[in-house]
Amino acid sequence: MAFRKRNVAVGASAPGSPAIAPQKQENLPGVRPSPLTSHSVTSTGSSSLDALLGGHGGLALGSSVLIGENGTTDFAGAFLKYYAAEGLCQGHTIHLVGMGDWWLRELPAVAAERSGSRREKSPAEEERMKIAWRYERLGQSGERALPIRQTPSAAGPAKEELPFCHTFDLAKRLTIPQNAKIDHIKISPGDAPFAPVLQSLERILKNSPPTSVHRLIVPTILSPASYPPHASKPENIIRFLHSLRSLLRQHPTKLTAMLTLPLELYPRDTGLVRWAEILSDGVLELTPFPHSMDEASDLASSGGARSNEDQPQGMVKVHKVPIDTERGEGGAGAGNSTGQDLAFTVSRRKFAIKPFSLPPMEGDREAQKEGGGPTKKDLEF
Numbered sequence: 001m002a003f004r005k006r007n008v009a010v011g012a013s014a015p016g017s018p019a020i021a022p023q024k025q026e027n028l029p030g031v032r033p034s035p036l037t038s039h040s041v042t043s044t045g046s047s048s049l050d051a052l053l054g055g056h057g058g059l060a061l062g063s064s065v066l067i068g069e070n071g072t073t074d075f076a077g078a079f080l081k082y083y084a085a086e087g088l089c090q091g092h093t094i095h096l097v098g099m100g101d102w103w104l105r106e107l108p109a110v111a112a113e114r115s116g117s118r119r120e121k122s123p124a125e126e127e128r129m130k131i132a133w134r135y136e137r138l139g140q141s142g143e144r145a146l147p148i149r150q151t152p153s154a155a156g157p158a159k160e161e162l163p164f165c166h167t168f169d170l171a172k173r174l175t176i177p178q179n180a181k182i183d184h185i186k187i188s189p190g191d192a193p194f195a196p197v198l199q200s201l202e203r204i205l206k207n208s209p210p211t212s213v214h215r216l217i218v219p220t221i222l223s224p225a226s227y228p229p230h231a232s233k234p235e236n237i238i239r240f241l242h243s244l245r246s247l248l249r250q251h252p253t254k255l256t257a258m259l260t261l262p263l264e265l266y267p268r269d270t271g272l273v274r275w276a277e278i279l280s281d282g283v284l285e286l287t288p289f290p291h292s293m294d295e296a297s298d299l300a301s302s303g304g305a306r307s308n309e310d311q312p313q314g315m316v317k318v319h320k321v322p323i324d325t326e327r328g329e330g331g332a333g334a335g336n337s338t339g340q341d342l343a344f345t346v347s348r349r350k351f352a353i354k355p356f357s358l359p360p361m362e363g364d365r366e367a368q369k370e371g372g373g374p375t376k377k378d379l380e381f
Contacts, residue, residue, distance in 0.1 A: 028211060029162050030090030034060065039323060042090075042213065042256060043165040045082030048353040050165060052342075053282060054321035058164070061213070062252030063322035064244065066280035068263040068273070070287045075313060075344065076260040078170070078351045080219055081107050083258050085174050087215040089166050093181040093208070097197055097218045098226040100184065109172035111349075171349050193231040194240035198247070205251050216244075216257035223262055234272060241279040248281075281322035286344065288314035312343035316353055 034041050034056040041058030043050055044065075050058045059065060069076040085107040087094050096103065168174075176182075185200050187193050197218075205214065222232045231237060248255055263285070266273050277283045289312070343356035 028213060030086070030092060030164065031061070031213060032058070032164055034058075034323075037323065040253060042092075043086050044079070044258070045084075045086030045165065045168060046079070046351060046353070047165050049079065049082075052284075052316075052318055052321075052353065054323050056323060059256050059258075059282075060322050061254065061256055062248050063281035064216075064248060064257035064259065065282040065284065065322065066259050066261060066276060067284045067286065068261045068268065070263045070285070072264060073288045074220070075286055075288060075346055077219060078346050080217055080258060080260060082168060082351060083215065084217055085109075085168055086166060087213075088174065088176065088180055090162065090213070091181075092213040092215050093183065093204070095183045095185060095197075095201060095204075095214060095216045097185045097216070097221075098187045099219055103219070104176060104182065105173060107174040107176075108168035108170045109174040111167040111169040111172075168351075169349050170347070170351065187227055187231070189228050191230070193228055193236060194243075198240065198243050201244075201247055201255075205247070205254060208254070210253070212254060214251075214255045216255065218257070218259040221259050221261055222266060224265075232266070232272065234275070237272065238275050238279070241276055245279050245281075277319065281320070283319040285317040285319060286314055287317070310345060310347070312345050312354075312356060314344055315356065316342040316344050318342070 031040050031042050033039070036055055039056065039060045041050075041053075041056050041060050043058045044053075053059055053065075067076045067079055084094055084096070084104070088107070089110065183200060183204060185197050188196050201214075201216065208214070220226065222237060244257060248257065259280070261273070261276065263273070268274070268277075268285070341356040342353055344353050345351070
């Protein structure tokens with residue numbers, strides 16, 4: 001028979017052992033608990049990308065994502081710009097590697113409110129909004145939920161909470177706040193090109209408060225335009241990724257990282273890229289469509305996209321998600337499965353990921369017109 005003291009919670013620390021107080025990360029701006037696990041997650045700036053990361057609704061703190069892109073395009077840069085813009089809107093610390101202020105001036109701005117939303121509402125409209133404001137956008141795919149409203153108390157008006165994921169407009173530019181926390185890290189031309197990155201991260205993370213959130217952004221790593229040739233040596237890049245993984249494990253409630261890699265220069269079948277994917281928590285691959293494809297192409301007009309702004313530019317493959325669960329495929333639910341075909345769309349104003357499907361063949365359409373397929377009369381009972 002097992003004995004234990006009464007009024008003692010099961011799993012409580014024994015006398016003399018160090019007590020570990022749980023940190024309430026969900027109270028921080030831009031951080032909330034995962035609906036599947038107890039991990040704290042933050043948004044990448046794109047709701048469609050958040051839905052792909054294992055069903056957690058965001059990127060788990062203490063994890064990294066490596067995005068590889070085939071071809072000579074830079075669609076992966078849209079991921080980084082959304083990721084950085086969301087961090088600035090939430091007040092997070094941004095660590096930018098190898099890029100100057102010009103890169104930050106190209107970040108997308110928060111999308112403006114719909115026209116007429118600021119006009120004075122009639123009493124009837126105000127009453128309708130009080131009743132049904134929670135159900136306005138219910139059922140509209142791709143729309144984010146309205147921000148949580150707080151009733152004003154007697155002490156004073158309540159402060160409106162920031163949304164977990166903002167809506168950005170690629171046609172506009174974000175105004176960098178004066179109190180923004182931005183750390184520009186330059187690549188060293190010496191024998192250890194990644195040493196300044198690790199030293200700056202360790203110093204800032206050590207001196208920052210425990211409630212701060214940091215985002216590391218590494219655009220086009222190992223690109224000859226920004227990195228010296230010896231940066232691609234295994235003793236440099238593998239050591240950097242291994243040290244970054246160690247920092248992420250040492251600060252599981254503070255740091256997240258997103259990196260992009262040009263697969264045209266470093267294919268996935270090389271050992272260097274394989275090791276980079278092993279040392280990364282999440283791995284995505286972008287495969288843009290050939291430039292010869294026009295708007296009238298069947299592939300470009302598939303996936304339910306018919307307007308010019310909804311034409312998919314390429315395919316998305318999710319090779320690994322940061323956190324796996326017992327539900328399989330990282331816990332992704334229906335419509336977010338990593339096994340189905342996905343396409344990304346980068347238009348003048350938005351960036352999104354949606355399921356991809358081929359349109360019906362022209363032969364099938366002609367057969368239906370000629371009477372080869374079932375008609376309305378045949379389907380009547």
